Amino acid sequence: MALSAALALSAAACGGDDEGSGGDDGVVIGFMGDLTGENSGIVIPPKQGAQMAIDEYNATNPKTKITLKTYDSQGRGEQAVPLAKSAITKDKIVGLIGPAFSGESQQVAPVLEEGKIPSISPSATNTALGKNGWKYWHRIVGNDEIQGGGVGEFITRALKAKKVFVIHDNSEYGKPLGEKVEATAKTGGATTQVDAINPEGSDFAATVNKVKSFAPDAIFYGGYYAEGGKLLKQLREGGVKARFLSGDGSLDKGLAAGAGVENAKDSVIACPCLIDPQGTASPASKKFSEAYKAKFNADTAIYSAEGYDAATAFIEAIKAGNTTPEDINSFLSKVDVAGVSKQVKFLPTGEPAAADVYVYKVEGETLPLIGKASEATV
Known part of the structure; x- marks a missing residue:
């Protein structure tokens, strides 16, 4: 690529x-x-x-x-x-x-x-x-209703997370995606907390401290890989070891490049797209x-x-x-x-008539498919 x-x-x-x-x-x-x-x-x-x-x-x-x-x-x-x-x-x-x-x-x-x-x-x-x-x-x-619901269900079903911290970038993409993931995780029985970052910023220490205090089992980030990589790097440097997940905006090897390969290892990225x-x-x-x-x-x-x-x-x-x-x-x-x-x-609304959500795992600079979010395990 x-x-x-x-x-x-x-x-x-x-x-x-x-x-x-x-x-x-x-x-x-x-x-x-x-x-x-x-x-x-x-x-x-x-x-x-x-x-x-x-x-x-x-x-x-x-x-x-x-x-x-x-x-x-x-x-x-x-x-x-x-x-x-x-x-x-x-x-x-x-x-x-x-x-x-x-x-x-x-x-x-x-x-x-x-x-x-x-x-x-x-x-x-x-x-x-x-x-x-x-x-x-x-x-x-x-x-994102489909994507957020799919990854939120995956977090509680496959990861069995009981505490989920959701972070988003306040954008028209990241915020509603994060909100849907949080709502779905709550429905699945998890306790949640939410925070937003400024994607134009570079120091996410305040958010890192909130995450550390909450001690989640899983973290979901709604935003794009350029900022997601920086955020993940700072989370790991801050001692946060919880599983990191994100949506399609982070489905790129740039996430690992920004976070560091070891920091990004085993992160899970969801997407309503099939990469095959x-x-x-x-x-x-x-x-x-x-x-x-x-x-x-x-x-x-x-x-x-x-x-x-x-x-x-x-x-x-x-x-x-x-x-x-x-x-x-x-x-x-x-x-x-x-x-x-x-x-x-297309439906009369312009939406596609069919859609699935898939999950991928970060392994070095590759993003192999795990499977459909509704069926996959890790």
Whole structure:
């Protein structure tokens, strides 16, 4: 992933990451997310998955080719909004894959609604996003109600934790995810305590002291791996040995890089996504994993399959002869096609029709799959 990420970062920084054939015989689809920021490790894989799907489609020499144009928001709403406006007015996009994160999604979606541009996020999981009544918004991944419930149940069932300390970053992603984990852990019989950190800060001593005083069996962090690694390092240096867990925002080897390999050992990361580099889940997953490895010289990673599936939904719409944003959006309401991560089908709210939660264990710089959160043991 390091090589492919470096190449992708370089291309994104230079603005040379667009491929395909737009113009009179083609359409432009955007991809928006953090491509050069500190959490880009969980955005580059879905971007690459989307690019692979579009490259495969264009290679068939279709009547309408697709250009994938990238927009590097660095995960910040204040950057994402003007980028979205430019994408609509200047680049004439007919659809957007992304935004990748929940906070920027919340700010960009109204712009897309006004412009009547359909979007499919491969990775934004905030539950409230699906409750706004947006007509052009979709996501391919399960929300935080599903994710938080899955990992919260895992904490009390598989880990048998009786005391759970929940920490979050106060973001539109991390806070509600942490709240759902806490509520589920309480339902499972655990005593809980909650604290928030400032992700822009670097000294989490106050939180570490609260955790030490509470003496939990398990700690859950709702946030992204860049801050999660720093937090975990300080917890371990402070003498806290409780099992550390987090959500999809931490499903990257950057967590261990920030915390230190030994500090991160045996941490458990949940995700409503399936990472299957060995291709054991299905024939489609095997074919995808092998093609991804050949194209990017890297194993499939977080949301690479979901990026591919989001692009597939748009491709199916265009293959059916839909080339305007509104026609594409109308098609998305009835798309029902086999994807790599799941059957690609949307509910009227834009939510995916199917979603599972999986758990992964940190082992050095690898994150092997343990299994479904509802069944897995450690």
